[in-house]
Every structure is written in structure tokens, then in C-alpha cells.
Amino acid sequence: MVGGGVAGLIAARELGRKGLRVLVLEARDRLGGRVWTDHRLGRDLEIGGTWLHWVQPHAWAEVTRYGLEVTRGPRPEEAYWLAGDEVRRGTLDEFMELIDPGMRRLLAETMRWIPRPDRPLSEPGLASVDGFTVQDRLDALDLPVEEYRANEAAWVGHFNAPLQDGAFASALRWTAATAGSWHLMHEASAVFRLAAGTRSLVEAIVADTHADIRTGTEVRRIEHDPDGAVVTTVAGSRITAQRVVLTLPQNLLGDLDISPSLCPEKRAASEEKTASRGVKVWIRVRGPITPFFAYSSAAHPLSVVRTEFLGTDDAVLVSFGADSRRISPHDLNAVSEALRVWRDDLEVLEVTGHDWMADPHSRETWLMQRPHQLTRYLEAQQQPEGVLHFASSDTANLWAGFIDGAIESGHRAARDITTGLTT
Known part of the structure; x- marks a missing residue:
């Protein structure tokens, strides 16, 4: 297992449950990857991924499995937004009413293009809208300036990226995961969190696995053939394995020295980088x-x-x-x-x-694809290559970019490996 984030830890747990010996190599001095609870400013803060919801089935299954408590921040009593250069002050309900017309128009055809969010590529015509950015589609609505700025800022918050870079298909994917409801999507992505932090989820998974977990162990090179792989660490250790699961984010995967090299689609996605x-x-x-x-x-x-x-x-x-x-x-x-x-x-x-973009072990925040990346690359990004398997929230189907997506992809990789070893 190359990477000790949530995807890698889930895969390690599931492979161990099948009686397989598992070694997890994590470059950082901590586990969790892009989820990280740290004590700062007098509180336990989520420096990375934070929110989850009961409409995220893989994450909620883990909440139930380990009896984790879920909480939320204080409900806002005041709201501020811009109308041109003028600051408006009101309530949460007033702001939601302001952005509702634009949100509804922007996302009106969500379920047409992604009728099955668990199979985001199931609609053959999706490529016809995958070339648009959110900025393209938002501009086409010709909203009044106050509505436009409010909708724009809401999407910047969701995307963590300039809207002229983020694919419209990413907005469709998030909303399709809540059956076309932008209100529910907004809640699912930004309200509820683990009371004891994402640390509690990471610790629960680790306690539930018998894997050999090594932090501070960065991988430099992977050589593979049909019989197995040799993983070489930066420190010079050489480790042989029947199967290898790579959990690196999209922006990093192409930087790893892999021989034979990965397929063109995986390399192109990594070279293009995510929008986030x-x-x-x-x-x-x-x-x-x-x-x-x-x-x-x-x-x-x-x-x-x-x-x-x-x-x-x-x-x-x-x-x-x-x-x-x-x-x-x-x-x-x-x-x-x-x-x-x-x-x-x-x-x-x-x-x-934390500057996740400067972090050598992430170089991205949460996944937001660029135009065409979903339809051109996702299928190939998910596919094993010989004895190499891939697990990352970046390549999940349902809630890509979320903790839920990391869990989904970890399960998929473990299932593919155990199925392949028993057939």
C-alpha cells in the first residue's frame, strides 16, 4: 500500500480481513493523508477534509461501524454578501432565497446528464457538456449582479478553485449525488463533521487492521511485471509484493517513477493537474x-x-x-x-x-476536475495495470473528492485484488 490516507487504510483493513499480509508505506509522519485533525487556536481543527453526511453511504457506514459521534458548527444567525461593491446583511434563509433561482437554472439538467451518480459515465452524451466550465454556464444565465456574485462565491467555496478552471461536470456530479437537490448538496458538503475529528475515523480504521504500517517512508520507484512488483523507498529499501495499491492524488501520480510506465490517460490527467x-x-x-x-x-x-x-x-x-x-x-x-x-x-x-498546494505529498486540495477530465480519464484512472491497483478519493464514482470517495475507492481496490487472487 503506497499511501496511508483513508483510501489506503480502508484497502489495508479489507485485505487483512481476507487473511492477506499488508504493508502500508506512508511518506508523512502521520496517517490520514488529506484529512488531518490538529490542535490549533485552542481547538481541534480540521486542516484538510472535514464534512460528511448520511447521504454519503460509504462514510456513513464507517460512522455506524465505529459508533462515531457527528456534530456541526453553530447555525448562522447572520449573513453577509455583496451586491456589486455594497455589502448586504440578512439571514441564512434570505441568502438561500437569493441564490435559489440561479442554482436551479444552472443545475436543471443534472439528472439528465448523470442519472446514476454511482456510474458517472453511464450517459453517453455527457461529453457534450464536459467541455464547459462552471464559469461558462454561470455566465450564460445572465443573472442580476447580486444573484451572480452570490452564486459565484457559493461555487468558489464548493470548488476551492477558480471557476474558469473547474469543470461544469463536477458541479453536476455533486448535485447528482443528492438526486438533483442543490439544497441537500450544499448541506451534505459543508455542515456535519465528526465530533472527535477525522482523527477518530483514522484511528478507528488503524485499530481495526493488522497491517504493518510505516510512516516516514517515501517510495521512490516501482518496478512491476505479471508476477509481482519491487517497491524501492527513498531510503533504499527494496520490498517485493504480489500486488501494489497506489493511493497518490491525481497531481502526484505521474511524478512517481514506475516501470513499465502507466497508461497515457493516467499520465495525462496527472500532467494536466486538477482545477483545485x-x-x-x-x-x-x-x-x-x-x-x-x-x-x-x-x-x-x-x-x-x-x-x-x-x-x-x-x-x-x-x-x-x-x-x-x-x-x-x-x-x-x-x-x-x-x-x-x-x-x-x-x-x-x-x-x-496548511498550504496543500505546496505540500509535496498532495499538491492539491480536494478533487475538482478540469473540463474533459471526467469523460477522457476516469475510466482509465480506475483500472488496474497488471499487479498495480489504484485507490484515491480523486477516482471515486459517487462522492469524488470527499472522505466518502476515499472509502469507496479503498473498497474497490481491495475487492479487485482479492477477486484476482482467488480466481
């Missing part, structure tokens, strides 16, 4: 405050912010921007200035986060 290149910033402000959320626009370094934790004398906000090159999650002054787009009454005490 955003930033997630945690912000501690002086309290008490009324819980709120706010949307600006794609032109601002932080497009979305909301209250996630409330204390007696402070509060912690979580915020997202489309491009990590425009703002650092560690720059208190820049973050303070970004918040003034909506309000100038917040005193920022501390900020934190």
Missing part, C-alpha cells in the same frame, strides 16, 4: 460574536467565511479562497484585510492552515 488550488484558513477572532457566514466573490482572496466554533471570549471561523497563491493561511494581516470586505468589527487574534 484553493486555500482553507482558520481564523480566531475576539468574542463574543453572533455566528455568521459571508460570501464575497471570486475576485476576493477569501470568498467564503463562517463561524465554526463559539467561545465566551473568542470564536473560530473557517474560510476558503479560490487560489492559494493569493493569500497565506499564516498571514494575519492579509487575512484581517480580507475579512474587511464584509465587516470591520472583527479583531483577528490568530490564523492558521
Whole structure:
């Protein structure tokens, strides 16, 4: 197993349950990959992937399996958004009513193009819309400026990417997973989280596997043939295996030295990179405050912010921007200035986060495909190549880019291996 994120740990657990010997090699000094609970700003914060929901079947099965408690942040009592350069203030319901017409029009044909989200390529005509970006389709609606900015900012928050880069098909996939309901999609992707953090899920899976797990072990090269593979680590160790599961994100997979090389589709997807290149910033402000959320626009370094934790004398906000090159999650002054787009009454005490784009073991946030990547590459990205198998949230069917997708892909890889070894 190359990679100790959720996909790799699920595959290791399932292969171990079949009596197979499993070795997990993780380059980082921790497990979890792009999910990471860390104690900062006086709270346990999710530095990476966070939210899950009962409409995400693979993730919810793990919640049930391990008896994990689910919670949510405080419900917003105030909302802020932009109408041109003017800040509007209202309620959550008023904001949802504002974006509803645009959302409905944008996503009206969701179930036509992706009638089976568990089989996203089942509609032969999907390629005809896979060339569009979200920006293309949003611009075509010709919305009033206030509606446009609100819808734009909402999608930047979902995509964690510039909308001119993100495939419209990715928006369709998210919404198809909630049977065409944008309201449910919005809730499923951004509200509920594990009370003890994603750490609790990672720890539960690890405790449930007998795999040999080695952190701080980076893989340099993989040589494979029909009889097996030799995995060489950066430290020079050579490990032989009957099967290898690669769980590297799309942006990294093509950088690994693999001989014979991977198929052209896998390499092309990795060379093109995903659209996602955003930033997630945690912000501690002086309290008490009324819980709120706010949307600006794609032109601002932080497009979305909301209250996630409330204390007696402070509060912690979580915020997202489309491009990590425009703002650092560690720059208190820049973050303070970004918040003034909506309000100038917040005193920022501390900020934190992680530059996932600069992280050598991820180089992406959550998956958002570019135009054509879904229809050109997904099928090949999922396929084994000889003794090499692939598991990543990036290549899931149902909730690609989510914790649910990582779990789905880990199960798929384990099933493919056990089926192949017993036939």
C-alpha cells in the first residue's frame, strides 16, 4: 500500500480481513493523508477534509461501524454578501432565497446528464457538456449582479478553485449525488463533521487492521511485471509484493517513477493537474460574536467565511479562497484585510492552515476536475495495470473528492485484488 490516507487504510483493513499480509508505506509522519485533525487556536481543527453526511453511504457506514459521534458548527444567525461593491446583511434563509433561482437554472439538467451518480459515465452524451466550465454556464444565465456574485462565491467555496478552471461536470456530479437537490448538496458538503475529528475515523480504521504500517517512508520507484512488483523507498529499501495499491492524488501520480510506465490517460490527467488550488484558513477572532457566514466573490482572496466554533471570549471561523497563491493561511494581516470586505468589527487574534498546494505529498486540495477530465480519464484512472491497483478519493464514482470517495475507492481496490487472487 503506497499511501496511508483513508483510501489506503480502508484497502489495508479489507485485505487483512481476507487473511492477506499488508504493508502500508506512508511518506508523512502521520496517517490520514488529506484529512488531518490538529490542535490549533485552542481547538481541534480540521486542516484538510472535514464534512460528511448520511447521504454519503460509504462514510456513513464507517460512522455506524465505529459508533462515531457527528456534530456541526453553530447555525448562522447572520449573513453577509455583496451586491456589486455594497455589502448586504440578512439571514441564512434570505441568502438561500437569493441564490435559489440561479442554482436551479444552472443545475436543471443534472439528472439528465448523470442519472446514476454511482456510474458517472453511464450517459453517453455527457461529453457534450464536459467541455464547459462552471464559469461558462454561470455566465450564460445572465443573472442580476447580486444573484451572480452570490452564486459565484457559493461555487468558489464548493470548488476551492477558480471557476474558469473547474469543470461544469463536477458541479453536476455533486448535485447528482443528492438526486438533483442543490439544497441537500450544499448541506451534505459543508455542515456535519465528526465530533472527535477525522482523527477518530483514522484511528478507528488503524485499530481495526493488522497491517504493518510505516510512516516516514517515501517510495521512490516501482518496478512491476505479471508476477509481482519491487517497491524501492527513498531510503533504499527494496520490498517485493504480489500486488501494489497506489493511493497518490491525481497531481502526484505521474511524478512517481514506475516501470513499465502507466497508461497515457493516467499520465495525462496527472500532467494536466486538477482545477483545485484553493486555500482553507482558520481564523480566531475576539468574542463574543453572533455566528455568521459571508460570501464575497471570486475576485476576493477569501470568498467564503463562517463561524465554526463559539467561545465566551473568542470564536473560530473557517474560510476558503479560490487560489492559494493569493493569500497565506499564516498571514494575519492579509487575512484581517480580507475579512474587511464584509465587516470591520472583527479583531483577528490568530490564523492558521496548511498550504496543500505546496505540500509535496498532495499538491492539491480536494478533487475538482478540469473540463474533459471526467469523460477522457476516469475510466482509465480506475483500472488496474497488471499487479498495480489504484485507490484515491480523486477516482471515486459517487462522492469524488470527499472522505466518502476515499472509502469507496479503498473498497474497490481491495475487492479487485482479492477477486484476482482467488480466481
